[in-house]
Amino acid sequence: MQPSATLDQIRAVNAAAAFNTWAGFEVTRADAGEVWLELPWRQDFGQYAGFLHAGMVGALIDTACGFAAATIAGAVLASQYQVLCYAPAVGDRFRAIGRVTKAGKRQIFAAAELFAITAAGEKLVAGGTAILITASA
Amino acid sequence: MQPSATLDQIRAVNAAAAFNTWAGFEVTRADAGEVWLELPWRQDFGQYAGFLHAGMVGALIDTACGFAAATIAGAVLASQYQVLCYAPAVGDRFRAIGRVTKAGKRQIFAAAELFAITAAGEKLVAGGTAILITASA
Amino acid sequence: MQPSATLDQIRAVNAAAAFNTWAGFEVTRADAGEVWLELPWRQDFGQYAGFLHAGMVGALIDTACGFAAATIAGAVLASQYQVLCYAPAVGDRFRAIGRVTKAGKRQIFAAAELFAITAAGEKLVAGGTAILITASA
Amino acid sequence: MQPSATLDQIRAVNAAAAFNTWAGFEVTRADAGEVWLELPWRQDFGQYAGFLHAGMVGALIDTACGFAAATIAGAVLASQYQVLCYAPAVGDRFRAIGRVTKAGKRQIFAAAELFAITAAGEKLVAGGTAILITASA
Numbered sequence: 001m002q003p004s005a006t007l008d009q010i011r012a013v014n015a016a017a018a019f020n021t022w023a024g025f026e027v028t029r030a031d032a033g034e035v036w037l038e039l040p041w042r043q044d045f046g047q048y049a050g051f052l053h054a055g056m057v058g059a060l061i062d063t064a065c066g067f068a069a070a071t072i073a074g075a076v077l078a079s080q081y082q083v084l085c086y087a088p089a090v091g092d093r094f095r096a097i098g099r100v101t102k103a104g105k106r107q108i109f110a111a112a113e114l115f116a117i118t119a120a121g122e123k124l125v126a127g128g129t130a131i132l133i134t135a136s137a
Numbered sequence: 138m139q140p141s142a143t144l145d146q147i148r149a150v151n152a153a154a155a156f157n158t159w160a161g162f163e164v165t166r167a168d169a170g171e172v173w174l175e176l177p178w179r180q181d182f183g184q185y186a187g188f189l190h191a192g193m194v195g196a197l198i199d200t201a202c203g204f205a206a207a208t209i210a211g212a213v214l215a216s217q218y219q220v221l222c223y224a225p226a227v228g229d230r231f232r233a234i235g236r237v238t239k240a241g242k243r244q245i246f247a248a249a250e251l252f253a254i255t256a257a258g259e260k261l262v263a264g265g266t267a268i269l270i271t272a273s274a
Numbered sequence: 275m276q277p278s279a280t281l282d283q284i285r286a287v288n289a290a291a292a293f294n295t296w297a298g299f300e301v302t303r304a305d306a307g308e309v310w311l312e313l314p315w316r317q318d319f320g321q322y323a324g325f326l327h328a329g330m331v332g333a334l335i336d337t338a339c340g341f342a343a344a345t346i347a348g349a350v351l352a353s354q355y356q357v358l359c360y361a362p363a364v365g366d367r368f369r370a371i372g373r374v375t376k377a378g379k380r381q382i383f384a385a386a387e388l389f390a391i392t393a394a395g396e397k398l399v400a401g402g403t404a405i406l407i408t409a410s411a
Numbered sequence: 412m413q414p415s416a417t418l419d420q421i422r423a424v425n426a427a428a429a430f431n432t433w434a435g436f437e438v439t440r441a442d443a444g445e446v447w448l449e450l451p452w453r454q455d456f457g458q459y460a461g462f463l464h465a466g467m468v469g470a471l472i473d474t475a476c477g478f479a480a481a482t483i484a485g486a487v488l489a490s491q492y493q494v495l496c497y498a499p500a501v502g503d504r505f506r507a508i509g510r511v512t513k514a515g516k517r518q519i520f521a522a523a524e525l526f527a528i529t530a531a532g533e534k535l536v537a538g539g540t541a542i543l544i545t546a547s548a
Contacts, residue, residue, distance in 0.1 A: 329470020
């Protein structure tokens with residue numbers, strides 16, 4: 001099965017952002033209103049105890065929300081995002097699933113969940129919300 | 138003038154975190170309840186339009202809040218942080234100033250402001266709040 | 275069918291809070307980790323344009339989250355809550371559904387959605403998140 | 412000294428909102444970008460332990476932020492607000508001080524602090540942030 005137009009589009013946005021390329025963000029799924037964003041673990045991402053840095057947790061959540069909004073509204077900018085750290089983020093790979101909760105005329109609201117993936121399975125380690133505004137307006 | 142014990146301490150925590158070292162976070166000031174965290178701009182940090190990525194904005198805010206809490210409570214973990222993006226973050230250098238707003242027994246509340254620094258001066262580009270919990274408890 | 279022990283319990287907490295009684299909060303459903311909280315509209319609740327005041331939107335979201343946490347952790351206190359206003363809250367009745375997203379040892383994370391109910395149907399008008407801490411600790 | 416035009420204006424908005432009138436919100440100060448909102452304690456406002464209900468804490472914070480934004484941008488609607496509960500809110504009177512942190516073209520960012528006032532003095536019991544959008548746009 002070939003990737004959807006939406007997936008191609010979001011992958012292009014992902015490739016255009018230097019930070020996303022540096023970090024190694026991978027868009028693995030994209031439909032209208034929902035995007036999966038994945039990141040393989042790297043030592044560079046650790047905080048003092050070796051867990052995924054809360055800043056990277058937030059970057060994944062913010063980006064997954066922004067990409068979910070982009071599937072509906074095109075180019076957007078983050079206005080606000082909130083990160084809730086449920087548990088230490090330890091994994092071989094991370095997956096943030098972003099979903100649009102409400103698409104308004106001026107603002108798009110989205111939410112995301114972050115899962116840590118290991119050989120033992122998946123674990124929900126963080127969540128968050130975001131407000132995006134259209135970039136052009 | 139030599140650095141304060143607090144500054145030495147927070148610099149040691151900063152040096153122990155792989156992400157902070159990779160990004161180039163610099164602790165330039167630390168007193169009880171207040172920390173200045175700076176970051177020289179690098180192309181790696183850009184989002185699709187070349188501004189500082191909202192994820193990096195959040196990483197600076199979260200870290201400045203965490204370090205401010207650490208000056209009072211020692212090792213802490215982020216429970217929640219909120220990032221408010223006031224304006225595109227464009228600068229040669231960024232400075233996040235984190236301050237403890239309330240230090241409780243179980244939770245430390247902090248807030249931070251992020252300034253973009255250019256030859257033309259400083260501009261407030263983002264703000265945020267954080268809740269930290271002590272790591273040992 | 276008679277109400278569950280959980281429902282009785284949460285109704286007792288609801289009855290014990292002066293504000294909830296004044297406002298007319300009704301607990302219509304309560305299971306482990308999920309609570310439904312309803313409020314019939316009254317003119318007293320309006321903001322300047324006659325919509326449900328954002329303060330009342332937040333009170334419903336905060337309370338639904340707190341009650342959801344209480345089904346798991348007993349007496350709790352709000353540490354943080356966030357309110358996202360998706361659309362003007364206009365209805366004959368409002369229903370907030372609160373759910374625990376992560377129950378940790380020291381903190382319980384919850385989220386809620388608020389629906390406005392009219393003869394025409396239900397509409398999602400707001401959402402939010404909350405962090406609760408156990409009251410006794 | 413007679414009230415400023417701004418104070419008269421914000422008091423008119425306050426008087427026009429049924430909820431504010433019911434609760435007894437009093438605007439005691441208003442300048443461009445800053446508003447003081449006060450509330451005398453009443454038993455009706457209690458949560459289960461008799462403290463000011465977190466919903467009322469949020470209503471004061473949201474309203475103080477909205478009024479601060481209104482001094483600059485006229486009629487506004489809350490898009491998001493966050494409430495941080497620092498300590499049990501116990502007092503004879505409460506004062507929320509709202510301040511605009513950034514006034515953009517489409518969004519106004521504000522923050523507020525809530526003080527509990529007793530014969531013994533004032534105590535900071537809560538804080539928060541808000542994003543407001545102009546009502547007309």
